[in-house]
Amino acid sequence: MTSKPASRLFSRLTPSTERTLVDVLRTERAGGILLLIGTVAALIFANTGLQGFYENLSEFTIGPHALHLDLSIADWAKDGLLAIFFFVVGLELKREIVAGELRKPSTAIVPIVAAVGGMAVPALLYVLSNLGPDGSLQGWAVPTATDIAFAIAVLAVVGKWLPNALRAFLLTLAVVDDLLAIIIIAVFFSSDLSFLWLGAAIACIVAFGLLIRKGWASPFLLFPIAFAAWAFMHASGIHATIAGVALGMMVPAVARAGERTSLAEHWEHVWRPVSAAVAVPIFAFFAAGVTINADAVSDLVSSPVAHGVILGLVVGKPLGIVLATWLVATFTRAQLDRGLSWLDVTGMGLLAGIGFTVSLLIGDLAFGGENAEVVKLSVLTASVLAAALGAGLLGARDRFYRRLYERRSTPVPLPANRMAKPHELGKSVGVDPAEVGIEEAPEEKGH
Structure with missing residues:
Protein backbone atom coordinates (compact mmCIF):
# COMPACT_ATOMS: atom_id res chain seq x y z
CA MET A 1 0.00 0.00 0.00
CA SER A 190 -17.21 46.65 24.53
CA SER A 191 -18.99 48.69 27.19
CA ASP A 192 -22.56 49.81 27.98
CA LEU A 193 -23.93 47.54 25.27
CA SER A 194 -27.16 48.77 23.66
CA PHE A 195 -29.01 45.99 21.86
CA LEU A 196 -31.28 48.51 20.13
CA TRP A 197 -28.41 50.24 18.33
CA LEU A 198 -26.64 46.91 17.78
CA GLY A 199 -29.78 45.58 16.09
CA ALA A 200 -29.94 48.67 13.89
CA ALA A 201 -26.28 48.19 12.92
CA ILE A 202 -26.86 44.52 12.07
CA ALA A 203 -29.91 45.45 9.97
CA CYS A 204 -27.83 47.94 7.96
CA ILE A 205 -25.05 45.38 7.48
CA VAL A 206 -27.54 42.75 6.23
CA ALA A 207 -29.16 45.29 3.89
CA PHE A 208 -25.70 46.20 2.58
CA GLY A 209 -25.01 42.55 1.75
CA LEU A 210 -28.42 41.92 0.16
CA LEU A 211 -28.16 44.96 -2.10
CA ILE A 212 -24.73 43.86 -3.31
CA ARG A 213 -25.98 40.36 -4.07
CA LYS A 214 -28.87 41.85 -6.04
CA GLY A 215 -26.32 43.70 -8.17
CA TRP A 216 -27.02 47.17 -6.73
CA ALA A 217 -23.44 48.23 -6.04
CA SER A 218 -23.74 51.98 -6.58
CA PRO A 219 -21.63 53.89 -4.03
CA PHE A 220 -24.42 56.50 -3.74
CA LEU A 221 -26.64 53.74 -2.36
CA LEU A 222 -24.15 51.67 -0.38
CA PHE A 223 -22.06 54.38 1.29
CA PRO A 224 -24.95 55.92 3.33
CA ILE A 225 -25.94 52.42 4.51
CA ALA A 226 -22.34 51.61 5.43
CA PHE A 227 -21.97 54.89 7.32
CA ALA A 228 -25.23 54.23 9.17
CA ALA A 229 -23.99 50.76 10.13
CA TRP A 230 -20.76 52.31 11.46
CA ALA A 231 -22.64 55.04 13.40
CA PHE A 232 -25.11 52.58 14.93
CA MET A 233 -22.28 50.22 15.89
CA HIS A 234 -20.48 53.14 17.55
CA ALA A 235 -23.62 54.00 19.52
CA SER A 236 -24.13 50.35 20.55
CA GLY A 237 -21.03 50.26 22.74
CA ILE A 238 -19.12 47.87 20.47
CA HIS A 239 -16.05 49.42 18.88
CA MET A 250 -20.70 40.70 3.29
CA VAL A 251 -19.03 41.30 -0.10
CA PRO A 252 -19.10 38.29 -2.49
CA ALA A 253 -15.69 36.65 -2.93
CA VAL A 254 -16.59 34.46 -5.92
CA ALA A 255 -16.52 35.94 -9.43
CA ARG A 256 -19.86 35.89 -11.19
CA ALA A 257 -20.42 35.00 -14.84
CA GLY A 258 -18.60 37.48 -17.04
CA GLU A 259 -16.42 38.84 -14.22
CA ARG A 260 -12.64 38.42 -14.20
CA THR A 261 -12.36 38.87 -10.43
CA SER A 262 -14.77 38.78 -7.53
CA LEU A 263 -16.21 41.97 -6.11
CA ALA A 264 -14.31 41.37 -2.85
CA GLU A 265 -11.01 41.16 -4.71
CA HIS A 266 -11.87 44.23 -6.81
CA TRP A 267 -12.83 46.33 -3.80
CA GLU A 268 -9.77 45.12 -1.93
CA HIS A 269 -7.68 46.43 -4.84
CA VAL A 270 -9.57 49.76 -4.75
CA TRP A 271 -9.68 50.33 -0.98
CA ARG A 272 -6.29 48.96 0.07
CA GLU A 406 23.18 32.34 -8.78
CA ARG A 407 24.79 28.94 -8.18
CA ARG A 408 21.82 27.20 -9.80
CA SER A 409 22.16 29.50 -12.80
CA THR A 410 25.84 28.64 -13.32
CA PRO A 411 26.37 26.59 -16.52
CA VAL A 412 27.17 22.95 -15.85
CA PRO A 413 30.52 21.78 -17.35
CA LEU A 414 29.94 18.37 -18.95
CA PRO A 415 31.69 16.20 -21.54
CA ALA A 416 30.65 17.09 -25.04
CA ASN A 417 29.26 13.62 -25.74
CA ARG A 418 26.43 13.60 -23.21
CA MET A 419 23.85 15.79 -21.45
CA ALA A 420 23.37 16.27 -17.73
CA LYS A 421 21.00 13.98 -15.89
CA PRO A 422 18.44 15.71 -13.65
CA HIS A 423 20.03 14.57 -10.40
CA GLU A 424 23.43 15.88 -11.54
CA LEU A 425 22.28 19.47 -12.00
CA GLY A 426 22.16 20.31 -8.31
CA LYS A 427 25.37 18.47 -7.41
CA SER A 428 27.36 20.13 -10.16
CA VAL A 429 26.88 23.54 -8.55
CA GLY A 430 27.17 22.36 -4.96
CA VAL A 431 23.43 22.32 -4.18
CA ASP A 432 21.65 19.47 -2.43
CA PRO A 433 19.23 18.00 -5.02
CA ALA A 434 16.52 17.60 -2.35
CA GLU A 435 16.83 21.31 -1.60
CA VAL A 436 15.74 22.24 -5.11
CA GLY A 437 13.10 19.55 -5.42
CA ILE A 438 15.05 17.04 -7.59
CA GLU A 439 14.88 13.41 -6.63
CA GLU A 440 18.03 11.35 -6.61
CA ALA A 441 18.36 9.04 -9.60
CA PRO A 442 18.24 5.29 -8.93
CA GLU A 443 21.46 3.38 -9.21
CA GLU A 444 22.22 2.34 -12.79
CA LYS A 445 22.38 -1.36 -13.46
CA GLY A 446 24.68 -3.03 -15.95
CA HIS A 447 23.38 -4.52 -19.19
Missing part, protein backbone atom coordinates in the same frame (compact mmCIF):
# COMPACT_ATOMS: atom_id res chain seq x y z
CA THR A 2 1.48 3.30 -1.09
CA SER A 3 1.50 5.99 1.59
CA LYS A 4 0.43 9.50 0.75
CA PRO A 5 3.29 11.96 0.32
CA ALA A 6 3.73 14.39 3.18
CA SER A 7 2.23 17.81 2.57
CA ARG A 8 4.56 20.79 2.52
CA LEU A 9 4.26 23.87 4.72
CA PHE A 10 4.40 27.15 2.78
CA SER A 11 4.47 25.46 -0.63
CA ARG A 12 1.59 26.00 -3.07
CA LEU A 13 -0.39 29.23 -3.41
CA THR A 14 -3.88 29.58 -4.78
CA PRO A 15 -4.26 31.92 -7.80
CA SER A 16 -6.27 34.32 -5.63
CA THR A 17 -3.50 34.47 -3.03
CA GLU A 18 -0.84 34.99 -5.71
CA ARG A 19 -2.74 37.96 -7.15
CA THR A 20 -3.30 39.43 -3.71
CA LEU A 21 0.34 38.90 -2.76
CA VAL A 22 1.48 40.92 -5.79
CA ASP A 23 -1.12 43.59 -4.97
CA VAL A 24 -0.03 43.83 -1.34
CA LEU A 25 3.66 43.99 -2.19
CA ARG A 26 2.92 46.82 -4.63
CA THR A 27 0.81 49.03 -2.36
CA GLU A 28 1.78 48.20 1.23
CA ARG A 29 5.43 49.22 0.75
CA ALA A 30 4.35 52.77 -0.04
CA GLY A 31 1.79 52.53 2.76
CA GLY A 32 4.50 51.42 5.18
CA ILE A 33 6.64 54.40 4.22
CA LEU A 34 3.69 56.77 4.74
CA LEU A 35 2.95 55.06 8.05
CA LEU A 36 6.54 55.69 9.09
CA ILE A 37 6.27 59.33 7.99
CA GLY A 38 3.09 59.75 10.04
CA THR A 39 4.79 58.24 13.09
CA VAL A 40 7.90 60.39 12.77
CA ALA A 41 5.73 63.49 12.28
CA ALA A 42 3.78 62.63 15.45
CA LEU A 43 6.99 62.28 17.45
CA ILE A 44 8.30 65.60 16.10
CA PHE A 45 5.08 67.40 16.96
CA ALA A 46 4.96 65.84 20.45
CA ASN A 47 8.59 66.69 21.29
CA THR A 48 9.02 70.22 19.93
CA GLY A 49 7.40 73.59 20.26
CA LEU A 50 4.51 72.23 18.19
CA GLN A 51 3.34 70.08 21.09
CA GLY A 52 0.62 72.50 22.15
CA PHE A 53 -0.77 72.74 18.61
CA TYR A 54 -0.63 68.95 18.29
CA GLU A 55 -2.57 68.39 21.54
CA ASN A 56 -5.18 71.02 20.68
CA LEU A 57 -5.67 69.54 17.22
CA SER A 58 -5.99 66.01 18.62
CA GLU A 59 -8.58 67.12 21.20
CA PHE A 60 -10.59 69.39 18.89
CA THR A 61 -14.18 68.09 18.86
CA ILE A 62 -16.29 67.94 15.73
CA GLY A 63 -19.50 66.15 14.77
CA PRO A 64 -23.14 65.93 15.88
CA HIS A 65 -24.05 64.95 19.43
CA ALA A 66 -26.55 62.41 18.07
CA LEU A 67 -25.31 58.82 18.36
CA HIS A 68 -22.34 60.14 20.39
CA LEU A 69 -20.62 61.33 17.19
CA ASP A 70 -19.26 64.54 18.73
CA LEU A 71 -15.73 63.09 18.72
CA SER A 72 -12.26 64.56 18.92
CA ILE A 73 -10.13 64.54 15.78
CA ALA A 74 -7.99 61.78 17.34
CA ASP A 75 -11.12 59.69 18.02
CA TRP A 76 -12.35 60.21 14.45
CA ALA A 77 -9.01 58.84 13.28
CA LYS A 78 -9.20 55.89 15.69
CA ASP A 79 -12.88 55.01 15.28
CA GLY A 80 -13.61 56.38 11.81
CA LEU A 81 -10.57 56.08 9.58
CA LEU A 82 -9.55 52.73 11.06
CA ALA A 83 -12.97 51.41 10.01
CA ILE A 84 -11.60 51.63 6.44
CA PHE A 85 -8.58 49.59 7.50
CA PHE A 86 -10.85 46.97 9.08
CA PHE A 87 -13.13 46.99 6.02
CA VAL A 88 -10.13 45.90 3.95
CA VAL A 89 -9.38 43.28 6.61
CA GLY A 90 -12.95 42.00 6.22
CA LEU A 91 -12.52 41.77 2.45
CA GLU A 92 -9.24 39.88 2.95
CA LEU A 93 -10.87 37.48 5.38
CA LYS A 94 -13.79 36.79 3.05
CA ARG A 95 -11.50 36.18 0.08
CA GLU A 96 -9.12 33.97 2.06
CA ILE A 97 -11.97 31.90 3.49
CA VAL A 98 -13.78 31.47 0.16
CA ALA A 99 -10.96 31.37 -2.40
CA GLY A 100 -7.62 31.61 -0.60
CA GLU A 101 -5.36 29.78 1.81
CA LEU A 102 -8.07 29.45 4.48
CA ARG A 103 -10.41 27.61 2.12
CA LYS A 104 -9.02 24.14 2.84
CA PRO A 105 -8.09 22.73 6.25
CA SER A 106 -4.77 21.48 4.85
CA THR A 107 -3.64 25.00 3.96
CA ALA A 108 -5.53 26.85 6.70
CA ILE A 109 -4.18 24.88 9.64
CA VAL A 110 -0.67 26.36 9.56
CA PRO A 111 -1.49 30.11 9.57
CA ILE A 112 -4.37 29.60 12.01
CA VAL A 113 -2.29 27.64 14.52
CA ALA A 114 0.68 29.99 14.01
CA ALA A 115 -1.53 33.04 14.60
CA VAL A 116 -3.02 31.50 17.75
CA GLY A 117 0.48 30.70 19.03
CA GLY A 118 1.61 34.20 18.06
CA MET A 119 -1.12 35.63 20.27
CA ALA A 120 -1.14 33.20 23.18
CA VAL A 121 2.58 33.34 24.00
CA PRO A 122 2.84 37.18 23.96
CA ALA A 123 -0.25 37.41 26.17
CA LEU A 124 1.27 34.87 28.55
CA LEU A 125 4.58 36.74 28.73
CA TYR A 126 2.72 39.98 29.39
CA VAL A 127 0.71 38.43 32.21
CA LEU A 128 3.83 36.90 33.78
CA SER A 129 5.53 40.30 33.65
CA ASN A 130 2.59 42.00 35.37
CA LEU A 131 1.76 39.61 38.19
CA GLY A 132 3.38 41.88 40.78
CA PRO A 133 1.62 44.68 42.68
CA ASP A 134 2.88 47.33 40.23
CA GLY A 135 1.66 45.46 37.15
CA SER A 136 -1.57 45.90 35.18
CA LEU A 137 -3.15 42.80 33.65
CA GLN A 138 -5.66 44.80 31.59
CA GLY A 139 -3.09 45.32 28.81
CA TRP A 140 -2.60 41.61 28.07
CA ALA A 141 -3.95 42.03 24.51
CA VAL A 142 -1.61 44.89 23.53
CA PRO A 143 1.32 42.69 22.34
CA THR A 144 -0.85 40.20 20.46
CA ALA A 145 -1.31 42.10 17.17
CA THR A 146 0.71 42.29 13.94
CA ASP A 147 1.00 45.39 11.74
CA ILE A 148 0.98 44.00 8.21
CA ALA A 149 1.77 47.38 6.58
CA PHE A 150 5.07 47.80 8.45
CA ALA A 151 5.93 44.09 8.20
CA ILE A 152 5.38 43.98 4.43
CA ALA A 153 7.30 47.25 3.99
CA VAL A 154 10.32 45.77 5.83
CA LEU A 155 10.00 42.54 3.87
CA ALA A 156 9.87 44.41 0.56
CA VAL A 157 13.18 46.10 1.40
CA VAL A 158 15.17 43.09 2.62
CA GLY A 159 13.42 40.07 1.08
CA LYS A 160 13.68 40.31 -2.70
CA TRP A 161 14.95 36.73 -3.08
CA LEU A 162 12.87 35.06 -0.39
CA PRO A 163 10.40 32.39 -1.60
CA ASN A 164 6.94 33.72 -2.41
CA ALA A 165 5.30 31.02 -0.27
CA LEU A 166 7.06 32.41 2.80
CA ARG A 167 5.81 35.90 1.98
CA ALA A 168 2.28 34.55 1.55
CA PHE A 169 2.59 32.85 4.94
CA LEU A 170 3.18 36.24 6.57
CA LEU A 171 0.23 37.73 4.69
CA THR A 172 -2.18 34.93 5.64
CA LEU A 173 -0.87 34.84 9.20
CA ALA A 174 -1.53 38.58 9.52
CA VAL A 175 -5.09 38.15 8.18
CA VAL A 176 -5.85 35.49 10.81
CA ASP A 177 -4.07 37.64 13.40
CA ASP A 178 -6.35 40.55 12.50
CA LEU A 179 -9.41 38.32 12.86
CA LEU A 180 -8.34 37.27 16.35
CA ALA A 181 -7.63 40.91 17.24
CA ILE A 182 -11.12 41.86 16.03
CA ILE A 183 -12.63 39.18 18.27
CA ILE A 184 -10.60 40.47 21.21
CA ILE A 185 -11.73 44.06 20.59
CA ALA A 186 -15.39 43.03 20.22
CA VAL A 187 -15.46 40.73 23.27
CA PHE A 188 -13.18 42.46 25.77
CA PHE A 189 -13.47 46.15 24.90
CA ALA A 240 -17.13 51.02 15.61
CA THR A 241 -14.35 49.41 13.55
CA ILE A 242 -16.17 46.06 13.94
CA ALA A 243 -18.76 47.43 11.50
CA GLY A 244 -16.01 47.78 8.89
CA VAL A 245 -15.07 44.11 9.24
CA ALA A 246 -18.70 42.97 9.08
CA LEU A 247 -19.36 45.04 5.95
CA GLY A 248 -16.27 43.62 4.26
CA MET A 249 -17.38 40.07 5.07
CA PRO A 273 -4.38 52.09 -1.09
CA VAL A 274 -6.91 54.28 0.75
CA SER A 275 -6.34 52.25 3.91
CA ALA A 276 -2.56 51.96 3.60
CA ALA A 277 -1.84 55.47 2.33
CA VAL A 278 -4.49 57.57 4.08
CA ALA A 279 -6.37 55.95 6.97
CA VAL A 280 -3.54 54.19 8.79
CA PRO A 281 -0.90 56.96 8.47
CA ILE A 282 -3.35 59.57 9.78
CA PHE A 283 -4.27 57.28 12.66
CA ALA A 284 -0.56 56.84 13.39
CA PHE A 285 -0.07 60.61 13.40
CA PHE A 286 -2.64 61.04 16.17
CA ALA A 287 -1.86 57.81 18.05
CA ALA A 288 1.95 57.76 18.14
CA GLY A 289 2.60 61.21 19.55
CA VAL A 290 4.41 60.39 22.77
CA THR A 291 6.77 62.72 24.61
CA ILE A 292 10.24 61.20 24.94
CA ASN A 293 12.21 62.55 27.88
CA ALA A 294 14.09 61.28 30.91
CA ASP A 295 10.88 60.51 32.81
CA ALA A 296 9.42 58.60 29.86
CA VAL A 297 12.59 56.52 29.47
CA SER A 298 12.63 55.85 33.22
CA ASP A 299 9.03 54.63 33.05
CA LEU A 300 9.90 52.45 30.08
CA VAL A 301 12.74 50.82 32.01
CA SER A 302 10.81 50.34 35.26
CA SER A 303 7.21 49.73 34.21
CA PRO A 304 5.98 46.09 34.17
CA VAL A 305 3.47 47.16 31.49
CA ALA A 306 6.33 48.20 29.20
CA HIS A 307 8.25 45.02 29.99
CA GLY A 308 5.22 42.91 29.13
CA VAL A 309 4.56 44.70 25.84
CA ILE A 310 8.20 44.58 24.69
CA LEU A 311 8.72 40.95 25.75
CA GLY A 312 5.42 39.96 24.16
CA LEU A 313 6.12 41.51 20.77
CA VAL A 314 9.86 40.93 20.45
CA VAL A 315 10.14 37.50 22.11
CA GLY A 316 6.60 36.15 22.39
CA LYS A 317 5.55 36.66 18.78
CA PRO A 318 8.39 34.73 17.09
CA LEU A 319 8.45 32.12 19.87
CA GLY A 320 4.71 31.48 19.60
CA ILE A 321 4.70 31.36 15.79
CA VAL A 322 7.73 29.05 15.50
CA LEU A 323 6.52 26.78 18.31
CA ALA A 324 3.02 26.49 16.83
CA THR A 325 4.40 25.80 13.34
CA TRP A 326 6.80 23.20 14.75
CA LEU A 327 3.90 21.46 16.50
CA VAL A 328 1.98 21.30 13.21
CA ALA A 329 5.03 19.87 11.43
CA THR A 330 5.70 17.38 14.23
CA PHE A 331 2.23 16.01 14.87
CA THR A 332 0.86 16.05 11.32
CA ARG A 333 2.20 14.86 7.98
CA ALA A 334 3.06 18.43 6.99
CA GLN A 335 6.70 19.39 6.46
CA LEU A 336 8.52 22.58 5.60
CA ASP A 337 8.69 23.07 1.86
CA ARG A 338 11.97 22.14 0.19
CA GLY A 339 14.49 24.94 0.39
CA LEU A 340 12.95 26.57 3.48
CA SER A 341 14.41 26.42 6.95
CA TRP A 342 13.27 27.21 10.45
CA LEU A 343 15.41 30.35 10.28
CA ASP A 344 13.02 31.62 7.61
CA VAL A 345 10.03 30.96 9.85
CA THR A 346 11.81 32.65 12.77
CA GLY A 347 12.49 35.72 10.64
CA MET A 348 8.82 35.95 9.70
CA GLY A 349 7.93 35.53 13.36
CA LEU A 350 10.17 38.45 14.25
CA LEU A 351 8.50 40.64 11.62
CA ALA A 352 5.13 39.65 13.07
CA GLY A 353 6.32 41.32 16.28
CA ILE A 354 5.82 44.70 14.61
CA GLY A 355 2.55 45.36 16.41
CA PHE A 356 2.19 49.06 15.76
CA THR A 357 -1.32 49.97 14.45
CA VAL A 358 -3.59 47.47 16.20
CA SER A 359 -1.37 47.39 19.30
CA LEU A 360 -1.72 51.16 19.67
CA LEU A 361 -5.48 50.84 19.19
CA ILE A 362 -5.81 48.10 21.81
CA GLY A 363 -3.50 50.00 24.16
CA ASP A 364 -5.73 53.06 23.92
CA LEU A 365 -8.84 50.94 24.52
CA ALA A 366 -7.24 49.10 27.45
CA PHE A 367 -5.68 52.01 29.32
CA GLY A 368 -7.16 55.29 28.11
CA GLY A 369 -5.27 58.04 29.94
CA GLU A 370 -3.67 55.73 32.51
CA ASN A 371 -0.35 54.32 31.34
CA ALA A 372 -1.15 55.60 27.82
CA GLU A 373 2.25 57.22 27.29
CA VAL A 374 4.29 54.25 28.48
CA VAL A 375 2.17 51.88 26.36
CA LYS A 376 2.75 54.01 23.25
CA LEU A 377 6.49 54.21 23.88
CA SER A 378 6.75 50.48 24.58
CA VAL A 379 4.85 49.60 21.38
CA LEU A 380 7.12 51.92 19.37
CA THR A 381 10.25 50.47 21.01
CA ALA A 382 9.15 46.87 20.53
CA SER A 383 8.15 47.45 16.90
CA VAL A 384 11.52 49.02 16.09
CA LEU A 385 13.38 46.14 17.79
CA ALA A 386 11.25 43.52 16.02
CA ALA A 387 11.74 45.25 12.67
CA ALA A 388 15.51 45.47 13.15
CA LEU A 389 15.89 41.85 14.27
CA GLY A 390 13.57 40.55 11.56
CA ALA A 391 15.26 42.61 8.87
CA GLY A 392 18.68 41.41 10.00
CA LEU A 393 17.78 37.72 9.95
CA LEU A 394 15.72 37.82 6.75
CA GLY A 395 18.36 39.98 5.08
CA ALA A 396 20.90 37.24 5.75
CA ARG A 397 18.46 34.60 4.45
CA ASP A 398 17.80 36.75 1.38
CA ARG A 399 21.53 36.82 0.61
CA PHE A 400 21.62 33.04 1.02
CA TYR A 401 18.76 32.55 -1.46
CA ARG A 402 20.39 34.94 -3.90
CA ARG A 403 23.66 32.99 -3.80
CA LEU A 404 21.70 29.77 -4.19
CA TYR A 405 19.92 31.14 -7.24
